[in-house]
Amino acid sequence: MNGVTGAFRPKHKTLIGYLTVGYPDIATTLKAVPLLEKAGCDMVELGIPFSDPIGDGPVIQAASFQALENGVTPVDCIELARQLRQKVNIPLVFMGYYNPILSYGLVDFCRQSATAGVNGLIVPDLPPDESGALDAAAADNGLDLIHLLAPTSTAERIELVAAKSRGFIYLVSVAGVTGAREGVPEYLPGFVAQVRRQASQPLAIGFGVSSPAQAAAMAGLADGVIIGSKLIKLIDEDPSLGGLETFVRQVRQALDAAGPD
Numbered sequence: 275m276n277g278v279t280g281a282f283r284p285k286h287k288t289l290i291g292y293l294t295v296g297y298p299d300i301a302t303t304l305k306a307v308p309l310l311e312k313a314g315c316d317m318v319e320l321g322i323p324f325s326d327p328i329g330d331g332p333v334i335q336a337a338s339f340q341a342l343e344n345g346v347t348p349v350d351c352i353e354l355a356r357q358l359r360q361k362v363n364i365p366l367v368f369m370g371y372y373n374p375i376l377s378y379g380l381v382d383f384c385r386q387s388a389t390a391g392v393n394g395l396i397v398p399d400l401p402p403d404e405s406g407a408l409d410a411a412a413a414d415n416g417l418d419l420i421h422l423l424a425p426t427s428t429a430e431r432i433e434l435v436a437a438k439s440r441g442f443i444y445l446v447s448v449a450g451v452t453g454a455r456e457g458v459p460e461y462l463p464g465f466v467a468q469v470r471r472q473a474s475q476p477l478a479i480g481f482g483v484s485s486p487a488q489a490a491a492m493a494g495l496a497d498g499v500i501i502g503s504k505l506i507k508l509i510d511e512d513p514s515l516g517g518l519e520t521f522v523r524q525v526r527q528a529l530d531a532a533g534p535d
């Protein structure tokens with residue numbers, strides 16, 4: 275397995291699932307991630323619960339608060355990743371806000387995450403022009419620091435992220451927070467095309483993906499899609515995880531049926 279980039283390959287649309295660690299409990303996360311791999315996810319984002327998740331909509335905020343109530347800490351997230359690494363082959367990336375990582379200690383956090391088998395980091399509230407220290411700590415430990423771009427990003431910002439992002443670039447589909455939506459925003463093809471002109475990394479689109487057809491439409495514009503809130507809702511609706519597995523299989527099928535381009 276070639277780290278984060280190993281999840282992207284020719285003629286294949288990459289499917290990335292997001293789960294908040296410890297929601298509704300650690301045992302569920304431990305069971306859900308192998309199930310996501312089996313059902314067709316190529317990578318999983320493990321969300322580190324945080325008290326002030328400014329990029330998140332109601333579903334992930336509630337999951338994050340519940341996980342914090344359960345007492346889930348960054349140490350627990352690293353331990354969970356270590357256990358998951360015994361069970362899955364796909365790349366695992368931490369999705370966490372900067373504050374808990376900074377208070378943990380950038381170098382310790384990166385070293386321990388890498389030792390546990392984590393392959394990359396997404397830190398949505400860390401702008402690329404302020405990410406030098408974490409970039410260095412991550413790189414020293416072989417972790418890919420994945421940067422984000424939004425439709426509102428300027429050409430200069432795109433250039434900076436194109437220079438820095440490792441693994442892939444996370445394209446946020448809307449200027450807003452996470453949460454399931456419908457349809458494909460009309461400006462999205464133009465935004466993706468502009469990033470494509472300036473960057474050579476794989477591109478994955480996230481925010482608002484909630485159905486197989488919509489996932490296929492978004493993936494058709496890029497190299498992959500990321501789904502979070504919808505997966506959390508499915509866990510709520512069916513804690514046996516049957517609904518989660520069925521949905522991910524349907525998304526995988528839609529991505530494969532839509533063809534390579």
Ligand SMILES: O=P(O)(O)OC[C@@H](O)[C@@H](O)c1c[nH]c2ccccc12
Binds near residue numbers: 398453503
């Ligand atoms: O929940 P959605 O709309 O499917 O979006 C992806 C997402 O959950 C995940 O990548 C994510 C969770 N929290 C974030 C905060 C910022 C950026 C991205 C995220």
